[in-house]
Amino acid sequence: MSPLPSTHKALRQDVYAEPPTVQTIPTPQPTLGSAVLRVERAMVLNYTGDIYNGKRQYPYPVPLTLGSSAIGRVVALGPDAVALKVGDLCLLDITISARDDVGGEAGSTFLNAIIDGFTPASKKLMRDVWRDGAFAEYVRWPLENCHVIDEAKTKALGYRTEDLMYMSKMLVSYGGLGPGCVNIRPGETVIVSPATGGFGSAAVHLALELGAGRVIAMGRNGEVLKQVKEAEGEKGSRVECVGLTGDWEEDFKALKGVSGRGGVDVFFDVSPPAALGSGHLKAGIMALKKGGRVCLMGGIRGDVGLPHERIMHWNLTVKGKWMFEREDVKAMIRMVETGVVRLYQEGGIKPFGTRCEGKYKLEEWKKAFDEAERVGSDGFVLIEP
Ligand SMILES: NC(=O)c1ccc[n+]([C@@H]2O[C@H](COP(=O)([O-])OP(=O)(O)OC[C@H]3O[C@@H](n4cnc5c(N)ncnc54)[C@H](OP(=O)(O)O)[C@@H]3O)[C@@H](O)[C@H]2O)c1
Structure with a gap:
């Protein structure tokens, strides 16, 4: 039966x-x-x-x-x-x-x-x-x-x-942060933007669990960013919060202010459609050290201008990832x-x-x-x- x-x-x-x-x-x-x-x-x-x-x-x-x-x-x-x-x-x-x-x-x-x-x-x-x-x-x-x-x-x-x-929330971030895309390595510095959403906050947690030395969490809402950092307990000491204004120069300056001597290895973006035209994408790419990797997972529809010269001279890798x-x-x-x-x-x-x-x-x-x-x-x- x-x-x-x-x-x-x-x-x-x-x-x-x-x-x-x-x-x-x-x-x-x-x-x-x-x-x-x-x-x-x-x-x-x-x-x-x-x-x-x-x-x-x-x-x-x-x-x-x-x-x-x-x-x-x-x-x-x-x-x-x-x-x-x-x-x-x-x-x-x-x-x-x-x-x-x-x-x-x-x-x-x-x-x-x-x-x-x-x-x-x-x-x-x-x-x-x-x-x-x-x-x-x-x-x-x-x-x-x-x-x-x-x-x-x-x-x-x-x-x-x-x-x-x-796990289903972390999986989306793992698609980007894991071996199928930018493959973050222990000790590396990773920018997550925006870090206040469902998949962005999961990316902060996952990056720390995978051994990221530092996570630079970007977002427009400082209060939520603080909650994301504090919710990591002791590991939160490895999270730096940076405001996201959408003005590329301002965002770039803020990122440089916290990126430190080792530089930034990875820029992980999971922006919503509303972020079309926001300068934080350029800022994140410009903040990378030579050989840095970019993972674009956001739901932005439409074309986005990228800093071509920088990507070329800095040997940057730009990858997209769906799921x-x-x-x-x-x-x-x-x-x-x-x-x-x-x-x-x-x-x-x-x-x-x-x-x-x-x-x-x-x-x-x-x-x-x-x-x-x-x-x-x-x-x-x-x-x-
Ligand atoms: N590639 C993939 O496989 C994949 C998989 C799932 C989802 N996605 C895409 O990922 C995106 C995010 O998903 P989610 O579930 O994390 O969404 P969510 O929870 O709604 O979070 C979106 C975040 O974006 C911020 N935000 C809103 N408008 C913004 C703007 N103009 N500039 C910068 N930040 C802005 C919001 O924070 P504030 O409003 O407080 O600033 C919020 O933190 C979705 O659009 C979805 O299409 C992609």
Whole structure:
């Protein structure tokens, strides 16, 4: 007998940008190349409301079960699964690519239930194959996007399932700071801008955990920057806060003021679309020492002028990064399971943005979306279907 009920509840949107409803629909069944998981927790991004009310204009097909990254337990497996086992707790990665797009030539990557990507290949894959997200009791997920978490190890470290969700925030930063992009090394100095948002504050924490000697945290809001620094406890002594004005000369002067004799190795940017035209990008690049590396992860749309002469004379490397690679997810989970990267410090000091501010049922989706927006980057909200 199938361990799956014939129907389950899911938060669905039938018309783009219209309010979703909780619907009872057939439970997804495992197919070749997929697993079906019981969703335990699903992340509500602080701008989830703006994705699904159309304000962010993210393209996605409907009808759709909404959702984002999640943690779920394997209930049933497709016939080709060999490593995953029923009962495994998994981090569900929403970054999906076509299996035959090995070199990435077709540009098939999209973010499940959020955005259908930027090519006919990605749009086809989301429209025709994978689509439904984790705001549901059950999900069908690509086998390669289910990443097993060793519960015994994480429990021994004192982490609860909701604590583990913070990994999904750190993962985006790891895509940029890790070996798939600028690969920060112990002792290096890293600028994070802006450091006050969800992914920026996670980048500050992660850079410290990965051994950055100093993190220069840029932001427009001095009070929040201070909170990001103080939430790191003792490690906060390695964080310098610098105001971000958007005027390149002013920002450059401020960065030079704290960069010290060793110079700055890495400039990591994760600016929102509103930062288009801001001079802090140029300032960050100009502040690098010879051979420095730049990682651009921000959601800025439109073209940006870069200081070409400086990039050339200073042998700088400029890289972009969308999300992360599959091996980054494995590495992140391993680092957390082994305590190399800590979700929070001894004595319970919690880094900025790691507090779970509420768990909501599917029916409470509106409250969850509103609360996530209110909490902003200082914490996160979960759906517990
Ligand atoms: N490359 C990728 O894979 C990837 C993945 C996820 C997200 N992203 C992008 O990353 C961006 C940030 O995401 P998030 O979740 O961290 O957003 P968030 O939590 O909303 O944070 C955005 C930050 O930007 C600051 N900010 C707002 N307007 C600014 C401006 N004009 N100049 C400088 N700073 C400004 C905000 O602080 P103040 O308003 O207090 O200054 C806030 O700290 C998003 O746009 C998203 O598209 C990229």
